[in-house]
Amino acid sequence: MTISTTDHNLLQLCFDRQEYAWQSFVDRYVGLVTHVVSHTVQTQSLTTLPQEQEQLVIEVFRQFAANDYKLLQSFRQQSSLATFLTILSRRIIIQAIQTQKRAESLNKATQVEASAYPEA
Numbered sequence: 001m002t003i004s005t006t007d008h009n010l011l012q013l014c015f016d017r018q019e020y021a022w023q024s025f026v027d028r029y030v031g032l033v034t035h036v037v038s039h040t041v042q043t044q045s046l047t048t049l050p051q052e053q054e055q056l057v058i059e060v061f062r063q064f065a066a067n068d069y070k071l072l073q074s075f076r077q078q079s080s081l082a083t084f085l086t087i088l089s090r091r092i093i094i095q096a097i098q099t100q101k102r103a104e105s106l107n108k109a110t111q112v113e114a115s116a117y118p119e120a
Contacts, residue, residue: 007081015069026061029085033060036089044097059096060089 003011010028013021037056041048048056064072064085075084 003075003077003081011069011072011075011081015073022065029082030057030061032082032085033057033089036060036086037093040090040093041097044094046097056093056096060092063092064088 010021010025014025034053034057037053037060041053041056071088075081
């Protein structure tokens with residue numbers, strides 16, 4: 001499947017750091033990423049607040065833009081851009097959820113340890 005001319009041009013404008021290109025990219029794909037967040041959270045059997053899902057959307061776009069759009073530049077046009085973004089988004093979301101779970105688990109362990117040894 002080939003990339004649409006619109007998507008190709010939009011990506012190139014982002015890579016060239018053209019004014020408003022990134023905002024146009026976000027505007028074009030925020031619905032897709034929001035849907036992927038919602039679906040991924042649901043399939044992971046998680047209960048999240050709207051603010052937590054919004055933070056996941058922000059994290060996805062942050063990682064898309066990181067390191068001069070390194071993830072986006074890895075697009076090889078072997079699928080549609082939407083499919084590529086869906087796969088990337090899902091991976092980023094699952095990684096963020098796992099990182100948060102580890103942090104919460106570590107925090108709980110620290111609290112349990114602290115309560116086992118109260119200060120004298």
